[in-house]
Structure formats: structure tokens, C-alpha cells
Amino acid sequence: MLRDITLGQYYRADSVIHRLDPRVKIVATFVFIISLFLVKNFIGYLVAGLFLCLCIKLSTVPPKFIFRGMKAIFFLLLITMVFNLFLTPGEALLSFWKIKITKEGIKLALMMGVRLVFLITGSSLMTLTTTPNNLTDGLEDLLKPLKKIRVPVHEISMMMSIALRFIPILMEETDKIMKAQMARCADFESGSLINRARSLVPILVPLFISAFRRANDLAMAMEARCYRGGEGRTKMKPLIYKKEDAIAYLVLVIYLALIIVLGRILFS
Amino acid sequence: MSIVLSHVNHIYDEDTAMAHPALIDVNIDIQDGEFIGLIGHTGSGKSTLIQHMNGLIEPTSGHIFFDGKDIGEQGFNKKTLRANVGLVFQYPEHQLFESDCFKDVCFGPRNLGLPQKEVELRAFEALSQVGFDPNYFYQSPFDLSGGQKRRVAIAGVLAMKPRVLILDEPTAGLDPKGREDILGLISSLHKEMKITVILVSHSMEDVADYVDRIIVMNKGRVAFDAPPKEVFSHYKELEEIGLAAPQVTYCMQDLATAGFDVDTSVTTLQEAKEEILKALSKC
Numbered sequence: 053m054l055r056d057i058t059l060g061q062y063y064r065a066d067s068v069i070h071r072l073d074p075r076v077k078i079v080a081t082f083v084f085i086i087s088l089f090l091v092k093n094f095i096g097y098l099v100a101g102l103f104l105c106l107c108i109k110l111s112t113v114p115p116k117f118i119f120r121g122m123k124a125i126f127f128l129l130l131i132t133m134v135f136n137l138f139l140t141p142g143e144a145l146l147s148f149w150k151i152k153i154t155k156e157g158i159k160l161a162l163m164m165g166v167r168l169v170f171l172i173t174g175s176s177l178m179t180l181t182t183t184p185n186n187l188t189d190g191l192e193d194l195l196k197p198l199k200k201i202r203v204p205v206h207e208i209s210m211m212m213s214i215a216l217r218f219i220p221i222l223m224e225e226t227d228k229i230m231k232a233q234m235a236r237c238a239d240f241e242s243g244s245l246i247n248r249a250r251s252l253v254p255i256l257v258p259l260f261i262s263a264f265r266r267a268n269d270l271a272m273a274m275e276a277r278c279y280r281g282g283e284g285r286t287k288m289k290p291l292i293y294k295k296e297d298a299i300a301y302l303v304l305v306i307y308l309a310l311i312i313v314l315g316r317i318l319f320s
Numbered sequence: 321m322s323i324v325l326s327h328v329n330h331i332y333d334e335d336t337a338m339a340h341p342a343l344i345d346v347n348i349d350i351q352d353g354e355f356i357g358l359i360g361h362t363g364s365g366k367s368t369l370i371q372h373m374n375g376l377i378e379p380t381s382g383h384i385f386f387d388g389k390d391i392g393e394q395g396f397n398k399k400t401l402r403a404n405v406g407l408v409f410q411y412p413e414h415q416l417f418e419s420d421c422f423k424d425v426c427f428g429p430r431n432l433g434l435p436q437k438e439v440e441l442r443a444f445e446a447l448s449q450v451g452f453d454p455n456y457f458y459q460s461p462f463d464l465s466g467g468q469k470r471r472v473a474i475a476g477v478l479a480m481k482p483r484v485l486i487l488d489e490p491t492a493g494l495d496p497k498g499r500e501d502i503l504g505l506i507s508s509l510h511k512e513m514k515i516t517v518i519l520v521s522h523s524m525e526d527v528a529d530y531v532d533r534i535i536v537m538n539k540g541r542v543a544f545d546a547p548p549k550e551v552f553s554h555y556k557e558l559e560e561i562g563l564a565a566p567q568v569t570y571c572m573q574d575l576a577t578a579g580f581d582v583d584t585s586v587t588t589l590q591e592a593k594e595e596i597l598k599a600l601s602k603c
């Protein structure tokens with residue numbers, strides 16, 4: 053049940069997408085998200101959808117795995133769609149009492165729904181195919197120009213990589229603690245809402261203690277190895293662009309052009 | 321009171337690229353009052369196996385019977401099972417959460433729905449059984465030493481009055497003195513309370529002195545299931561799977577090859593001493 057959260061979880065495989073430079077994947081995800089907001093018509097979404105499907109296919113990550121993350125945002129999706137459906141002014145198709153469903157509303161609700169699904173799928177795909185370390189390395193590199201205006205890029209990326217690294221560890225820990233309490237006949241599923249909230253205490257207390265212990269250990273280990281920030285720090289595996297990365301950028305440019313031409317100009 | 325595992329298989333993360341079998345065709349029959357050592361290299365599936373025994377994990381295929389009833393069957397009462405098969409996890413002190421030791425031990429029996437008097441009685445009894453100093457009953461468990469914390473955690477399971485007690489590497493991370501204390505405690509629990517004990521460890525040395533049956537796991541399969549003497553006689557095979565027989569076995573084997581007339585199947589230090597003295601007196 054805890055494994056349903058795929059965001060921030062790496063799926064180990066050896067595919068073209070996995071091998072791409074993390075910077076390419078970050079830029080691509082960014083471009084993809086922007087493209088979703090550029091699109092104005094059905095054809096555009098079709099192009100975006102096809103592009104996404106192609107990437108998923110290439111990544112060899114089973115679709116089931118990707119869509120598992122969708123459960124977490126199901127309610128957000130529902131609320132967004134309902135709001136758009138009922139609150140968009142325009143030509144009424146159906147109306148009863150004060151509520152009316154408009155043609156524009158249906159269109160907007162569908163667009164928002166598809167957009168959200170694509171957005172989550174696209175970013176899940178990035179985190180599923182890139183190790184947290186690579187991801188933050190890439191981000192640090194891409195944000196380097198911001199150092200000029202005194203943004204602590206290295207520190208931010210270090211914090212991110214630690215946070216990402218800790219997600220699976222803490223999930224495993226939660227699983228272990230839950231099982232240990234279940235072995236003492238703890239019950240997390242039945243009872244009133246208050247009882248259920250109270251039943252979380254035996255999980256949360258050990259979990260927090262363990263998180264603090266780990267944070268303390270990590271800080272010690274970093275200090276023992278003389279970590280003192282990003283100044284003058286070199287990388288064991290510096291990021292270097294390869295041929296595939298160039299091709300990927302080219303594909304991305306073509307995709308963006310297609311979106312702009314088909315999704316905005318031609319059919320609007 | 322018996323636990324029977326029949327053709328149990330378990331695959332973690334089935335249907336993903338990470339799928340890998342952790343248990344393969346495991347058949348084990350555990351009878352009342354046994355003291356069993358479950359030995360295996362790290363990753364051999366020991367922890368996975370014991371979590372099947374109290375229904376925390378369900379087998380991918382195969383059946384587990386508790387007192388003749390299939391625990392995978394619908395309507396089987398998992399709560400009763402878990403009260404009867406007490407499982408102490410590895411590093412059990414990491415699961416303590418209450419503000420004082422006594423309250424923490426009460427957690428298990430209270431979950432069983434017992435009246436408050438009975439809950440407190442059991443907690444008191446369990447803490448005494450593990451030899452916990454009454455002066456510390458109402459102290460925060462977080463102020464205690466590692467060995468003492470572990471006692472509290474074990475008491476937390478004992479307070480449910482299980483008829484089978486399973487301990488996952490109870491000596492991990494303790495110093496030699498703490499190890500001996502905990503092992504002695506477990507052994508006396510087995511003797512005095514007549515409960516079935518399954519002791520998980522990756523060290524033969526730990527269990528050789530105490531148990532009367534050893535189950536050796538290797539890569540998810542049961543490699544040996546026999547009394548210690550018999551298992552240790554396969555010390556060459558044990559080495560191949562990354563385990564070792566106790567030092568005593570090696571010592572006696574070497575003495576035998578050097579021409580002494582000793583029984584090589586002894587397992588404990590005490591027996592070995594007697595054997596060597598006997599052999600020397602014959603010289």
C-alpha cells in the first residue's frame with residue numbers, strides 16, 4: 053500500500069531513456085509541461101499524448117507502475133474537473149435550478165483533466181527513469197547560472213538529493229514499524245476516525261525518532277569526510293553530453309515545433 | 321499447537337522488473353515445545369519466512385497451517401494468530417513509542433481487548449520474566465541501554481502470552497555480555513514457560529548451545545533441517561553457503577585427524593571439554 057506512491061521512486065531498468073543525461077530529461081520534462089499549456093486544441097493533446105506514450109514505451113517502465121501514482125492525485129483531478137464543469141460560463145447544454153453545464157465547461161474540464169494526467173505522468177516518468185542522485189546533479193548543473201545572483205544552488209540541490217534519498221528509506225522503515233506493531237496486534241484499519249488517527253501514534257513516534265537518528269548519523273558522516281559546502285567540490289562522475297543526448301534535444305525541438313504548429317496555429 | 325508450512329513460495333514485487341523469489345518451496349513442520357534455530361546468510365529469506373508464520377506476509381503460493389487451520393483462509397482470525405505466535409522483530413527497540421516502559425509493554429495485551437487489570441498484570445509479569453529492573457518500569461524507554469531496551473521490547477511481545485515465540489536476530493548489535501544475557505534469557509523462557517521458540521540468527525555459534533533443531537536457509541530454500549550434531553557434520557557444505565560450524569566442531573575435527581580418539585559430533589564447549597579430557601586420560 054505504501055508502494056503506491058511512485059513519485060520520487062526510481063525504477064531500475066536499462067533503456068534509452070534511463071541512459072539519457074539527467075539534464076536532457078529535466079529540460080524535456082520542463083518543455084513537455086510548458087507544451088501542455090501552449091496547446092489549444094484536440095490535435096495538440098494527441099501529439100503530446102503520442103509523445104508521452106512513445107517515451108513510456110522506450111523507457112520499458114510498465115505502464116501499470118506509472119499509473120499507480122495517479123491514485124494519489126485522483127481527488128485533485130476530480131475536484132478540478134467538477135469545478136471546471138459547473139463554473140464555466142457559456143452556452144448551456146443542461147441546466148437545473150442554479151447549476152448549468154455548458155459546452156465550454158465540458159471542454160475545459162476535459163482539457164484540464166487530460167492536462168493534469170499528462171503532467172503527472174510526464175514528471176513521474178522522469179523520476180522513475182533517473183536516480184535521485186543524477187536528478188539533483190542535473191538540476192544543480194542547469195541552475196548553475198543562478199549562483200551569480202547568490203542563489204545557494206549547491207546547498208539546495210544537496211538538500212533535495214538527501215530528501216529524495218530518504219523517501220524510500222523512510223518508506224521501508226514505516227513498513228517495518230507497521231509490521232512490528234501489527235505483530236503486537238495493533239489495528240490501523242477499523243474504528244472511528246479519532247481511533248484511527250490515534251492508532252498512528254505507535255507508527256509516527258518511532259518513525260520520527262528514526263528519522264532524527266538517521267539525520268544525525270548522516271550529518272556526522274558528512275562532517276567526518278570534511279564536507280563544507282559546494283566551494284571547490286569536484287564530482288566523481290561529471291555529467292557529459294553524449295550523442296544520444298544531442299539526438300534527444302533534437303527530438304524535443306521537433307516536438308515543440310509540432311505542438312506550436314499543430315496545437316496553436318493550424319487548427320485554431 | 322503446530323505450525324506447518326507446505327510448499328510455501330514468496331516473490332517480492334511480483335509483476336515488476338524487481339521481482340525476485342525470496343522463498344522457494346519451503347516445507348517446515350514445527351511442533352509444540354521445540355527450540356529451533358533458523359540460520360542463514362543475510363538475504364537468505366529468514367525474516368521473510370518468519371513473517372509468514374504470523375500472517376504478516378502472505379505466501380505467493382502454498383499454505384500455512386496453524387493448529388491444522390489454513391491461515392490464508394477467509395475469516396481466519398489474524399489477531400488470535402498474532403497473539404499466539406509472538407514475533408520479535410530485528411532491533412525491536414526501534415518500535416518502542418510510549419512515554420514509559422510499562423505503558424509500552426501494555427500495548428500488546430490492550431490490543432487484545434483485555435480488561436485494564438489483566439493488561440497491567442500481564443505487563444508486570446512479562447517485565448519480570450525478562451529480568452527487567454522494577455526501578456526502571458516507569459522510566460522512558462529512550463533513556464535505557466541497548467540491552468535493556470531490547471528486554472522491554474521482548475516483554476512487549478511476551479505480555480500477549482504467545483505459545484510460540486519467534487525472535488529475529490535478537491543479539492544483533494549487542495556486545496558479547498549483552499548477547500549472552502539475551503540468549504540465556506530466551507533459553508530460560510523456553511524451559512520455564514514451555515513455549516516453542518524459534519531463534520533466527522546468522523551465527524551458528526549463537527544457537528549451538530541452546531537449540532535442539534536447526535533449520536538452515538540458503539537463497540530462499542531450506543538447505544538442512546536436523547538436530548545440531550547432524551547439521552554441523554555437514555560443515556564443509558555449510559562453508560560453501562557462507563556459514564560456518566561452531567569453533568568446537570573444527571577443533572574436534574582437527575583433533576580427530578591428528579589421531580586423537582574423540583567424538584567429532586559434540587557441539588557445545590562443555591561436551592568438547594569432557595571429550596578431550598576423556599581422550600587425554602586414555603593416552
Ligand SMILES: Nc1ncnc2c1ncn2[C@@H]1O[C@H](COP(=O)(O)OP(=O)(O)O)[C@@H](O)[C@H]1O
Nearest residue numbers: 332333342360361362363364365366367368369
Ligand atoms: N520488503 C521487501 N521488498 C522487496 N524485497 C525484499 C523485502 N524484504 C526482503 N526482500 C528481499 O528478500 C530477500 C530475503 O530477505 P530477508 O528475508 O530479509 O533475508 P534475511 O532475513 O535472511 O537476511 C533478500 O534478497 C531481500 O533483498
Ligand SMILES: [Mg+2]
Nearest residue numbers: 366367410488
Ligand atoms: Mg533478516
